[in-house]
Amino acid sequence: MAKDKSIYTCNECGASTPRWLGKCPGCGAWNTLVESIAETPVAGRNRLGACFAALAPASPVQPLAAIEAVDVARTPTGQSELDRVLGGGIVEGGVVLIGGDPGIGKSTLLLQAVDALQRGGLPALYVTGEESGAQVALRAKRLGITGSQVSVLAEIQLERIVATLAAQQPAVAVIDSIQTVYSDQLSSAPGSVAQVRECAAQLTRWAKASGCAIVLVGHVTKDGQLAGPRVLEHMVDTVLYFEGDTHSSFRLIRAIKNRFGAVNEIGVFAMTERGLRGVSNPSAIFLSQHAQPVPGSCVLVTLEGTRPMLVEIQALVDSGGVSPRRLSVGLERDRLAMLLAVLHQHAGVATGDQDVFVNAVGGVRISEPAADLAVMLAITSSLRGKALPKGFIAFGEVGLAGEVRPAPRGQERLKEAAKLGFSVAVVPKANAPKKPDPALEGLTIHPVERVDEAMALVRGLD
Numbered sequence: 001m002a003k004d005k006s007i008y009t010c011n012e013c014g015a016s017t018p019r020w021l022g023k024c025p026g027c028g029a030w031n032t033l034v035e036s037i038a039e040t041p042v043a044g045r046n047r048l049g050a051c052f053a054a055l056a057p058a059s060p061v062q063p064l065a066a067i068e069a070v071d072v073a074r075t076p077t078g079q080s081e082l083d084r085v086l087g088g089g090i091v092e093g094g095v096v097l098i099g100g101d102p103g104i105g106k107s108t109l110l111l112q113a114v115d116a117l118q119r120g121g122l123p124a125l126y127v128t129g130e131e132s133g134a135q136v137a138l139r140a141k142r143l144g145i146t147g148s149q150v151s152v153l154a155e156i157q158l159e160r161i162v163a164t165l166a167a168q169q170p171a172v173a174v175i176d177s178i179q180t181v182y183s184d185q186l187s188s189a190p191g192s193v194a195q196v197r198e199c200a201a202q203l204t205r206w207a208k209a210s211g212c213a214i215v216l217v218g219h220v221t222k223d224g225q226l227a228g229p230r231v232l233e234h235m236v237d238t239v240l241y242f243e244g245d246t247h248s249s250f251r252l253i254r255a256i257k258n259r260f261g262a263v264n265e266i267g268v269f270a271m272t273e274r275g276l277r278g279v280s281n282p283s284a285i286f287l288s289q290h291a292q293p294v295p296g297s298c299v300l301v302t303l304e305g306t307r308p309m310l311v312e313i314q315a316l317v318d319s320g321g322v323s324p325r326r327l328s329v330g331l332e333r334d335r336l337a338m339l340l341a342v343l344h345q346h347a348g349v350a351t352g353d354q355d356v357f358v359n360a361v362g363g364v365r366i367s368e369p370a371a372d373l374a375v376m377l378a379i380t381s382s383l384r385g386k387a388l389p390k391g392f393i394a395f396g397e398v399g400l401a402g403e404v405r406p407a408p409r410g411q412e413r414l415k416e417a418a419k420l421g422f423s424v425a426v427v428p429k430a431n432a433p434k435k436p437d438p439a440l441e442g443l444t445i446h447p448v449e450r451v452d453e454a455m456a457l458v459r460g461l462d
Contacts (some may be wrong), residue, residue, distance in 0.1 A: 008033040012221070014193040014229045036188045055201060055235060056208045072260055075171075075213075078116025081269055081278035082109065084307075085240060085253050087261015090117065090172055093211045094260060095204050097178075097233065098253075099218040099226040100242025105251055106217050107131075109242075109269070109276050110174050111139060111150075118150045122171040125164070129156040129180030143275040156190060158183040158199050162206055170212055175203060177217040179227060196228040204235050233257060245363050250285055251276065252364070255305070265305030283310035283420060286362035292390075296382030299393045299422070300374035301413035302366055308409075308416040310393070312361040313371065315378035320355040330360025331371065339398060343376055346402030347452045349383065370407035372398035373426065376451065377458060389461050391423035394454075396431070402451045406430035411437075418443040424461065426454055 009016045010033055015026025017033065024032050074089035083089045086096070100106050107128075114124040128136055133152045140148060153164055158181050165173060175181065181199040182190035189195070200216065207214045216236065219227040224241075226233060233239050237259040244251035253267040268282040279285065287299065287310055296315045301308055313331075328336045336358055343349045358375060360366050373396035381388050395413055397405040407413065410431030417425060418440045425445045432447035433440060448454040 006035050006037055009036055009188075009193055010034075011191075011193060011227070014197070014231075034192065036192060036194075053205060055204045074260075075117065075120070075122065077113040078120070079109070079113055079276070079278055080280075081267035082113060082253065084305075085255045085261075085265045085267040086238060087255075087258055087265070090213045091237070091260050092171075092213060093207050094213050094238065095207050095236040096213075096215045096238040096240065097218055097226070097236040098215065098240040098242060099220045100244075101220060101224075104242050104244055105269070105271060105276055106242055107176055108139065108143065110176065110215060110217065111136070111145070112143060112275050114150050114172060114174055115140070115145050115148045117172050118148065123151070123168065125151045125153060125168055125170040125173040127153045127155060127161055127164075127173060127175050129154075129175075130177060142273075156180045156182060158202055162202065165206060165210070165212065169210070172213045172215070174215045175217065177219060178203075178232075179219045191227075193229050197231055200232050200235055248363065250279070250362070262305050266307065282307075283416070286311040286360070286364055288312050288314075288361050293387035293392075295385050295387045296378055298374045298378040298381065298388055299417075300366070300371050301393055301395050301417050302368060302371060303407075303409060303413070308413050309364075310417065310420060310422075311364055311366065313374045313378045314359045314361060315375065315382045316355075316357045317351060317379060317382040318355045318357075320353055324351075324353060325355045325357075327356075328358040330363070330365050331358055331375065332367070335369070335372070336375065338400070339372055339376055340379070342398055342400060342402060342451060343379065346450070347376075347380075347455045349380055349455070351379065351383065354383070368407075369397040369405075370395045372396065373404060373428075373451075373454060377426070377454070380455060380458070388458065389424050391421065392426075392461075393417045393422045393424070394426040396426075396428040396448075398451055404428045404448050404450060404454060414443065414445065415439045426457060 007016045007018060008020050010024040010026055012029045012032045013027040015024055020033055023030050072091045074091055076083050076089040098106055114126055118124040133154050136152050151168060155161055178196060178200055179191045182195050183198050186194050186198060203214055221227050239257040241254045241256055249271045251269040251271060255263050255265045268279040269276040270279050298313050300311050300313050302311050326337055340351050374394045377394050395407050399405055406428040423442060425443055427445060427447060429447040429449050432445055446457055
């Protein structure tokens with residue numbers, strides 16, 4: 001009897017080789033090749049034959065203008081912050097993939113959400129492959145969920161899960177997690193590239209055909225990326241990342257992909273004894289509580305999706321050695337080096353022999369260039385040893401020529417700052433309001449066009 005051929009498949013990208021290698025030739029990851037049995041081709045069947053099916057039902061060819069554009073109906077999940085990230089709520093037939101570190105609260109949040117949906121009249125099914133039904137019930141008890149009618153299934157075989165979905169006909173189903181599910185049609189182990197890809201494809205087909213909204217829970221790698229093949233993120237409609245520091249009670253959910261809403265939306269939660277609760281005013285998290293203004297601190301109004309948030313930027317300039325350090329937490333380090341060069345060239349502030357440390361309070365990551373002006377003002381404040389005025393905010397992009405460029409949706413940023421009681425704002429000239437606005441009452445706005453102008457203006461405010 002012929003011996004079964006074995007191949008080595010990468011758990012990160014799905015590339016395969018006939019022999020084991022320490023480094024994957026496809027993605028370059030180390031120690032990710034796992035041995036598996038090669039699938040035997042079926043005689044007489046084309047390798048691209050009828051064994052594959054589309055994710056969505058096929059439709060006849062017709063002009064785009066003849067296709068009716070119907071807005072999708074959304075059902076709120078009972079968690080306002082989760083609804084914000086999803087674009088308004090759960091969509092019928094939509095598939096959501098949510099990933100995060102172990103123990104960060106994925107199962108807790110989804111159990112709260114499906115219970116609220118079930119109490120709202122939608123039949124819900126919670127499929128757990130990592131816990132028993134008793135463990136899910138114990139979690140519900142800790143969260144204060146009593147009398148819940150959510151159906152719970154402890155199963156990891158795909159065919160039985162699909163059969164249960166067909167029998168129960170739920171409106172929303174949670175699969176916790178997709179890495180534990182396996183199909184009998186494949187000989188590889190649960191969690192392998194082939195199993196994750198095929199199981200996700202089968203569940204997506206079921207969602208599109210039946211109209212059941214499915215939420216898949218995914219594992220993450222040590223780098224914080226979703227484990228499994230990259231095609232998993234292409235299959236689903238929405239990809240959410242659950243982020244947070246284990247030493248903090250706050251959690252962030254960020255939308256990376258959303259076919260039914262805006263991307264880069266952010267939802268803020270606080271972990272309590274009764275589960276996760278939405279934070280209605282997240283700006284309070286990212287602002288330090290100083291009795292008096294301190295040197296090296298500047299408040300920035302940043303945008304996370306459609307939400308303006310106030311984040312405190314802290315800078316510390318210290319005497320350095322032969323090779324001064326530039327470190328940043330929550331901001332891009334390369335952009336920090338560029339801003340220091342612009343500060344020297346166009347504002348006459350030299351930090352070439354100084355260590356410069358920059359931090360965004362609260363663990364938030366800021367990727368937009370509108371933080372440039374606030375970072376430069378915080379660095380200058382620390383270098384001079386003088387605090388910025390109380391109630392001071394700033395935002396604006398800084399170019400290599402020393403100009404201050406406008407930030408998108410500047411009026412919304414200013415209104416958020418005025419609502420929270422800030423009184424002085426330094427903003428790009430293009431973002432200054434053209435006419436008086438009652439919503440900005442009490443906020444003195446100083447428009448600037450160049451970096452040196454902003455520095456001279458701040459010195460005059462001391």
